[in-house]
Amino acid sequence: MRKSSETMRRGLSQSFFVRRGGQYEYIKAGDVFRQRSGVASSETAIVVSLGLDGQQIPHVRYRLSFRRGRGVKFDGGSRIMALKPFLKLYCDRVAVAPPVTASAMSPGASPAEAAD
Numbered sequence: 001m002r003k004s005s006e007t008m009r010r011g012l013s014q015s016f017f018v019r020r021g022g023q024y025e026y027i028k029a030g031d032v033f034r035q036r037s038g039v040a041s042s043e044t045a046i047v048v049s050l051g052l053d054g055q056q057i058p059h060v061r062y063r064l065s066f067r068r069g070r071g072v073k074f075d076g077g078s079r080i081m082a083l084k085p086f087l088k089l090y091c092d093r094v095a096v097a098p099p100v101t102a103s104a105m106s107p108g109a110s111p112a113e114a115a116d
Helices: 001-008 081-091 110-116
Strands: 015-020 023-028 033-037 041-052 057-067 071-083 090-092
Touching: 023 041, 033 081, 057 081, 071 081
Parallel strands: none
Antiparallel strands: 015 023, 033 041, 033 090, 041 057, 057 071
């Protein structure tokens, strides 16, 4: 019980509904966004958590990674930004494929087994 009351006091949340381009979007931990940039570079932000600050402004904590040139990748660390400017900067949501299970990869598995 203590953990949930502390979470509420800090204003932490696992998700938010936001309005972008006339549509409502559901933003949650684990979502992946990219910044529109040149062909030779990209920035990818993975949402770690969402929460409210003391002024009740939603913020996002995210991990940033960079790709430059011919696939050279490096870690940009953990960052925090207000949710609204974050969604303006990282405007492209990346669809993440569900993880592939071992049973789906085994050669003898039937489609019904892979779906379970």
